[in-house]
Amino acid sequence: MEFRPESHPYASDLDLFGTGSLFELLCTARTGIGGAILAKWLLNPAECAEIAERQRAVAELRDQLDLREDWASVDGGAFDQAGASGASARDWASGPVISFPPYAQTLAILLPICLIGLSGFVSIGAYTRGWLWAIGVLVGLEVMLAAVLLKKTRLTAANLVLPSFELSLLAPLLERIEAENFQCPLLKALQLRLTGLPGRPSKQIRRLRLWAWLLNFRQIEYFALLASPLLWGTNLAILIERWRRQNREGLARWLDSLGEFEALLCLARYCYENPDHTFAILNPQSSPLFHAEALGHPLLDRQTCVRCDLQLDGQTTQLIMVSGSNMAGKSTLLRAVGLNSVLALAGAPVRAARLQISPLQIGCSISVHDSLLLGKSRFQAEVERLKWILNLSRTNNVLFLLDEMLGGTNSADRLVGARAVIEQLAAKGAIGLVTTHDLAVTEVVKALDDRAINVHFEEYYQNGEMRFDYRMRPGVLTRTNGVNVMAALGLLRLPNGNTNEAATPSPDL
Numbered sequence: 001m002e003f004r005p006e007s008h009p010y011a012s013d014l015d016l017f018g019t020g021s022l023f024e025l026l027c028t029a030r031t032g033i034g035g036a037i038l039a040k041w042l043l044n045p046a047e048c049a050e051i052a053e054r055q056r057a058v059a060e061l062r063d064q065l066d067l068r069e070d071w072a073s074v075d076g077g078a079f080d081q082a083g084a085s086g087a088s089a090r091d092w093a094s095g096p097v098i099s100f101p102p103y104a105q106t107l108a109i110l111l112p113i114c115l116i117g118l119s120g121f122v123s124i125g126a127y128t129r130g131w132l133w134a135i136g137v138l139v140g141l142e143v144m145l146a147a148v149l150l151k152k153t154r155l156t157a158a159n160l161v162l163p164s165f166e167l168s169l170l171a172p173l174l175e176r177i178e179a180e181n182f183q184c185p186l187l188k189a190l191q192l193r194l195t196g197l198p199g200r201p202s203k204q205i206r207r208l209r210l211w212a213w214l215l216n217f218r219q220i221e222y223f224a225l226l227a228s229p230l231l232w233g234t235n236l237a238i239l240i241e242r243w244r245r246q247n248r249e250g251l252a253r254w255l256d257s258l259g260e261f262e263a264l265l266c267l268a269r270y271c272y273e274n275p276d277h278t279f280a281i282l283n284p285q286s287s288p289l290f291h292a293e294a295l296g297h298p299l300l301d302r303q304t305c306v307r308c309d310l311q312l313d314g315q316t317t318q319l320i321m322v323s324g325s326n327m328a329g330k331s332t333l334l335r336a337v338g339l340n341s342v343l344a345l346a347g348a349p350v351r352a353a354r355l356q357i358s359p360l361q362i363g364c365s366i367s368v369h370d371s372l373l374l375g376k377s378r379f380q381a382e383v384e385r386l387k388w389i390l391n392l393s394r395t396n397n398v399l400f401l402l403d404e405m406l407g408g409t410n411s412a413d414r415l416v417g418a419r420a421v422i423e424q425l426a427a428k429g430a431i432g433l434v435t436t437h438d439l440a441v442t443e444v445v446k447a448l449d450d451r452a453i454n455v456h457f458e459e460y461y462q463n464g465e466m467r468f469d470y471r472m473r474p475g476v477l478t479r480t481n482g483v484n485v486m487a488a489l490g491l492l493r494l495p496n497g498n499t500n501e502a503a504t505p506s507p508d509l
Helices: 022-026 032-043 048-062 065-073 080-083 087-094 102-123 127-178 185-196 201-219 222-229 231-274 329-347 380-393 411-427 439-446 482-488
Strands: 290-293 307-314 318-322 354-355 362-363 398-402 431-435 450-459 459-464 465-468
Touching: 022 032, 022 231, 022 329, 032 231, 032 329, 048 127, 048 185, 048 231, 048 329, 065 222, 065 362, 080 222, 087 127, 087 231, 102 127, 102 231, 127 222, 127 231, 127 290, 127 482, 185 231, 185 318, 201 222, 201 231, 222 231, 290 329, 307 431, 318 329, 318 411, 329 354, 329 362, 329 398, 329 431, 362 380, 380 398, 380 411, 398 411, 439 450
Parallel strands: 318 431, 318 450, 362 398, 398 431
Antiparallel strands: 290 307, 290 354, 459 465
16 A cells, blocks of 8 residues: 655655555554554654653553464454455445435334234234235335335445455454553553443444345345345345444544554564664754764664764754765665654654654655656756755754755855755754765855764775775765776776776776
8 A cells, every 4th residue: 555645745755655665664554544544653743742652552562462463363364365444444434324214214124023923823824815915015015115225225235345344354453452451541542442432343343244244145046035025135224324324433433543553563563673772752842853872774784784873953063964975874874864753753663772852844855856747857856845845944843854965956056055055944943964975065064153063974995895884974075986986887997996096988888
């Protein structure tokens, strides 16, 4: 299921969705509802109080292995084969109820009762022509009533096919939540939504499933013939529509509670499998703040992930300008900061020894692309994204992450534009990182006095091969490695294998 929005300040830049994404790492939801709630949390930073509640809930669920295993084993492989998004059930519940007139509801019950009673008299020998006429009249009335309501009955049966299947998968999960004994306020609140009203959701759904199952018996030819005097399909359709009218609001609430609980289970599983991760410390009253110790990219392998310390706040360091070699880790650093911020603001554990963070809106310009369809160049797309981030900073505390800022124009225009954007962001109190290969852009930090610093990444050579240690160092890197990268990929040939010397095009081109 695709949750990536068409327009979002960081979803595409941080690769939240898709193959190898953060969502793929986190999501073990068995229902589409749980996946949708988890995606919503990643896309929308929560309030501090809500984040704290989620952290407590995740901590409680983290060690409940039996609960997670029971949840994963409900209904065997049914979810893997079919899944359950809950969308059809929600749409069905919120859709217009098929109305059966009061007289029809009364007649649908009375006519079969009268018919059964008269038939009983006849069967025990009370045989008169008047009784037979009465039975004939009742049968005729039933046929007329069934014919009048046939269209509504068929529509009820057709509308229920997919919702009843989805609810049959979801009912055992709801029952599992109902039976638990939780301590965390958030988990108790979710449970109360399911058990606070008369009639538990699992029982209500099982009742609906029973009616749907009985309604399907009409498809058996001989049974339909025997059940027709009871107005079998008509009465069941009336019961089903009455259930929908009575539970339409409740069903939406049940599905939301189920999805939120499953999203918490996803985060709990992630927390359990990553014991070196920690929960962020929230500073709700602080100016923009991001202080991290041993920060690492959450998608990198634990054995190869290189961590670093980072401090950004509105009082001391608002900007970190990152220069350095190609492939040395600049963009990875930006994504590490962004993804850990997303995790922290969703209530999930982060890959850091310690992280202090304030409520922030994340604004990224990392993976900006041109569009032939919209007639838009990459440079125009980036300028529009930067304008979006500037507008965001006027009303929010912003963490900006800008990769190769304004790389689509000449160096003079790039310097002017970069200085203007950074100064405006700083004036609004925003904090963030900017990467660049243009050494002139690194001079922008001087305009912010002591509120900005330069750092860099660099390569080293071992046995004639270019290697990286991915460690952040203070200051500006003054040498370049673009020629060496092109040579390593066969685009250029370096004389005598030396680095940083004049190169000639490869004859293979």
